[in-house]
Amino acid sequence: MAGPDLTLDQARQQANLAFTASGTEFAFGDAAALPLPIAQMKALSAGSPGVETLHDGGLTAEVLCLKHAGRRWAVKRARPVCRVRNIEGQTSFLNELQRHAELAGLRLPGVIRPVYGSLRDGLVVSPWISGRHPGVLDERQARTLLETGCALIEHGFFEWDYSAGNLLDDGERIWLYxxxxCYRFDPLTQFNSAGHGCEHPRHHLAERIEGRHLFGALLDAGNDDEALPHFIRFKRLAAQAYVDLADRLARRGATPPVLGHYRGLAARWHQELAHAPGLLYLASAWQAHSSDLDDDLRGRSCTPRTLQRAQWLQATLGAQGHRLRRSGALSPDDAALDDTALLRRYHDREVEARRCQL
Ligand SMILES: Nc1ncnc2c1ncn2[C@@H]1O[C@H](COP(=O)(O)OP(=O)(O)O)[C@@H](O)[C@H]1O
Ligand SMILES: [Mg+2]
Known part of the structure; x- marks a missing residue:
């Protein structure tokens, strides 16, 4: 049924639903490299010998930390029924296995390499990363995360969820696992994996890191004045990373729109960082908080962080509404409302977010 006018999402979902329905196994790696036989890995529980911790907050999987023969392993097991009840939820474990299988041979910096994964067994087993989830990104963390993100892009992987729970810092660098x-796209002709790849340039690596992680962490770091230097540091590094990324993509024959996309963003940020960093902060923070609030409301997955975001949006509208309009950050839909109506819209979203807390 695949046709040229399907979006990348639709084509992927159709293929993965059909694959799941066929009952075909999908596996990668070497089961002989596992610390225990597969049957024992599948039967592990929080009380089993060697199991040190259990993370079961996830929607699609639970992760056990297993210590065996002096080494620690992350044992990720699919839930029999995913708690995300949509197509992406039904196929997310398969999607994760596919990405790991494709990434395995590439050895990208900061990308974990599981030893084994299987759809039938509902398992992915990886070396345990001993580290901490990052907060406000310091220079080393930002550099290593951007390095990994750019390497993924260059190899045609677009990662959407850079939230702190998906990042670990082992003291040397940030790891993704x-x-x-994470979905495939063509980095030489497309911006990301949404739509047909070219309709949503608003979504890119730095935007994903800022939205899913950085601006959330900055809410804990203090007020906007205190957050500003952290933001400036990240944006400088992101601008440089995009210049370098564009140069590498250019050598491989990327199209002018793709090169213009990264170079244009980098040039704009360099310019604004030099002349109006506060305004760039305001616009970036607004976009990060408003788009993450929308995502949480749509996914009915609101948390205390969602409420913090809704409150920041209202406080900022009240105190700096005029600057905000001038920054160009408001969506056309928001910009069409007067100040009172716009404030009411975000107040209503906060009320809704309170109703759909996880
Ligand atoms: N290889 C690993 N090393 C250390 N901790 C891990 C590893 N893989 C997962 N974790 C821990 O388990 C949690 C959930 O894992 P994750 O892969 O993000 O699952 P989910 O799909 O449920 O979000 C992570 O936030 C992290 O704390
Ligand atoms: Mg996760």
């Missing part, structure tokens, strides 16, 4: 929302 959850590829449940």
């Amino acid at each position: 959850d590829f449940g929302y």
Whole structure:
């Protein structure tokens, strides 16, 4: 049924639903490299010998930390029924296995390499990363995360979810290990994996990191004045990373729109960082908080962080509405409302977010 006018999402979902329905196994790696036989890996529970911790907050999987023969392993097991009840939820474990299988041979910096994964067994087993989830990104964390993100893009992987729970810092660098929302695209002709690849340039690596992670962490770091230097540091590094990324893509024959996309963003940020960093902060923070609030409301997955975001949006509208309009950050839909109506819209969203807390 695949046709040229399907979006990338639709084509992927159709193929993966059909694959799941066929009952075909999908596996990668070497089961002989596992610390225990597969049957024992599948039967592990929080009380089994060697199991040190259990993360079961996830929607699609639970992760056990298993210590065996002096080494620690992350044992990720699919839930029999995913808690995300939509097509992406039904196929997210398969999607994650596919990404790991494709990434395995590439050895990208900061990308975990599981030893084994299987759809039938509902398992992905990886070396345990001993580290911490990052907060406000310091220079080393930002550099290493951007390095990994750019390497993924260059190889045709678009990662959507850079939230803190999907990032670990081992003291040397940031690692990625959850590829449940990482989709393929063509980095030489497309911006990302949404639509047909070219309709949504608003979504790109730095935007994903800022939206899913950085601006959330900055809410804990203090007020906007205190957050500003952290933001400036990240944006400088992101601008440089995009210049370098564009140069590498250019050598491989990327199209002018793709090169213009990264170079244009980098040039704009360099310019604004030099002349009006506060305004760039305001616009970026607005976009990050408003789009993440929308995502949480749509996914009915609101948390205390969602409420913090809704409150920041209202406080900022009240105190800096005029600057905000001038920054160009408001969506056309928001910009069409007067100040009172716009404030009411975000107040209503906060009320709704309170109703759909996880
Ligand atoms: N290889 C690993 N090393 C250390 N911790 C891990 C590893 N893989 C997962 N975790 C921990 O388990 C949690 C959930 O894992 P994740 O892959 O993000 O699952 P989910 O799909 O449920 O979000 C992570 O936030 C992290 O704390
Ligand atoms: Mg995760």
